[in-house]
């Protein structure tokens with residue numbers, strides 16, 4: 001059992017082993033849920049602490065994949081959601097509620113370009129909706145894309161291993177390559193380019209040049225801020241660096257762990273919803289909107305983001321000291337609230353994070369460190385101590401020599417594996433950003 005999970009499982013009791021067996025039989029994917037992730041069945045979380053069914057505690061270094069920047073079970077959000085669930089019944093027959101209107105008004109305050117907003121449950125729904133709006137607004141089908149936007153077909157269709165038999169001709173991945181983008185926009189009309197800003201690899205100038213190219217050819221720019229919207233800075237990445245996308249997509253962190261996503265932006269582009277159909281049953285639900293209102297309150301004075309930033313900086317410094325002490329070619333780098341760790345030897349990177357979670361610190365290689373405001377200094381110190389032990393243990397398990405110890409080569413490999421940027425693009429921009 002769990003043969004493809006290199007480090008086996010942390011399940012030690014019969015209860016835990018049996019829960020994993022049941023999961024694999026009826027619901028889990030060995031590849032997506034277990035292999036190289038956290039092969040354990042979780043029970044509950046509080047703040048940044050998570051417990052498995054055996055009662056063993058872990059520290060979450062991901063904010064639950066970025067969804068809960070204030071930490072799981074953040075009390076003011078839980079209290080507000082519970083009260084509103086009781087008061088309102090939780091769901092209404094029609095989609096319009098005061099809560100929905102208020103969340104849209106709050107987004108307009110935080111993101112000045114958000115003249116209008118429409119709502120969904122997941123980040124994938126928001127990006128798919130943004131693409132539909134762009135097509136509907138421009139009357140053009142072709143969409144160019146770079147970066148991760150979720151699991152829907154239009155986006156994953158030219159990635160290997162996704163099991164999609166036919167190539168959708170309506171979208172082309174330009175792999176962050178601006179020369180390819182230029183060639184594609186010269187050759188045909190394009191509705192929009194939708195990109196996820198890779199803030200740790202590409203500097204603001206890259207994103208500005210991209211915006212110019214997209215707007216020069218008459219296409220819309222959709223900035224996928226599902227990851228960055230509430231985690232980069234207040235107002236998201238585009239506000240911080242002065243970009244003016246036509247649409248943005250938001251989700252992670254909007255409702256501190258409850259499923260809510262939004263497409264926000266130019267009123268006329270959002271207005272193209274009149275020409276198509278984007279109804280979704282659960283926009284009638286009140287609780288995610290209630291969670292969003294109290295989450296936005298909690299984020300409004302910047303204290304939580306400043307804490308996340310500080311924890312990120314401490315982790316970056318601590319991890320880099322550990323790597324240097326062990327003379328391992330690896331680097332923790334870039335924006336502290338959402339930083340990456342790149343190993344010159346990727347296998348060592350995977351093993352390192354398995355050793356980390358077996359010591360109670362949840363992260364995976366290629367995932368992104370997203371510290372929550374619920375971490376404590378003791379959690380961060382614990383993570384850095386564990387990193388030293390995890391690296392020693394990893395070096396005993398994996399041959400750490402690598403073909404090319406050059407940090408830029410490592411960044412090229414990492415970016416190619418994790419967000420499919422072309423090597424030339426990474427070489428050109430990552431040096432300019434002076435990252436790893």
Ligand SMILES: Cc1ncc(COP(=O)(O)O)c(C=O)c1O
Nearest residue numbers: 122123124148149150196226227
């Ligand atoms: C930039 C970006 N867009 C879209 C998505 C998809 O969001 P979801 O997993 O909620 O569908 C993600 C999820 O990680 C993301 O990081």
